[in-house]
Amino acid sequence: MSSAPNHNELPLPDYDHLPLGTLPSRISGLDEQGVAALLEYETQHGNRLPVVQVLQERLDALRQGATPSGSVQQDTPEVSQGHAGSKVSPATSGPPMNPPSHGDPTNPAQPR
Template identity: 45%
Template sequence: MTPHELPLIDYDTVPVGSLQHRIRSLDGEAIQQLLDYERVHNNRAQVAEVLENRLQELREGATPSGGAQDARPLEAEDTAGDSPVKPSGSPEPMHPPLHGIAGQPGKPKADRPRKQ
């Protein structure tokens, strides 16, 4: 069996943490296929445990949830690569005063009168 024939899309790249949620919609036969594939190809103890637990839940009467695993994840579409944003649309730079009241521009130290 090849990875493309498995009931779970991109099975080999699914993180262990999300596997438990991704297999909820699969029936016992599909879970068994994954478990058999796992034991032959990857033999990851955590993954096998998740699959075995779900298989046991199904044997005890759990039912697969709705949803399907036959659609590929959406890929990002190609973009033109040219941004419609231009530098001319940027606001003027603002340099607020270090101290003072809002709305009153700060003065450089060189412009202040000297105290005598």
């Protein structure tokens, strides 16, 4: 097998971050060469079995006469753009809470 394509040479943007559920619709517009490049890249890098299976099934279908359908979508709304992680910060946290008095000797009981 020849060397796998570089990440920047792949026919799908953010390929490594696409959810598996969107992969079949994402690759439907690719030709045999595009799917083969993704399959080669995947086997050389992540080698995730479910992804390899989806790519192999599509490649087999194209080799048996299936035609690419639609266009290759370049934007990836399902991939987080920009900020990653939690948006929680001291500015967005709730008010401080006192622990219950029955477990903390420094917190006297509150009248009822």
